[in-house]
Amino acid sequence: MNSLRASVNKNTCIGCGICTEICPAIFELDPMGLSESTIATIDPSLGSTVRQAAESCPTDAITVM
Ligand code: SF4
Numbered sequence: 702m703n704s705l706r707a708s709v710n711k712n713t714c715i716g717c718g719i720c721t722e723i724c725p726a727i728f729e730l731d732p733m734g735l736s737e738s739t740i741a742t743i744d745p746s747l748g749s750t751v752r753q754a755a756e757s758c759p760t761d762a763i764t765v766m
Pocket residue numbers: 709713714715716717718719720721735736757758759760761762763
C-alpha cells in the first residue's frame with residue numbers, strides 16, 4: 702500500500718478540533734487555531750484514522766491523497 706498525504710484547507714477550516722482529537726498523530730492546531738497536517742508522509746497504518754478525521758470534518762476541509 703502506498704503512503705498517504707493529508708492537507709487542510711485553512712480557508713474552510715473552522716478550528717473545531719475534531720480532527721486533532723481523532724488523529725493527534727497527524728493534525729495539530731496552529732497558532733491561529735486552524736488545523737494543519739504535521740506529517741508530510743503518513744504511514745499507511747494510520748490510513749483509516751486519517752480518513753475518519755477527514756469524514757468527520759464539518760466543513761470537508763481535509764483532503765487525503
Ligand atoms: S475537523 Fe475540519 S474544521 Fe475542524 S479543525 Fe479539523 S480541519 Fe478544521
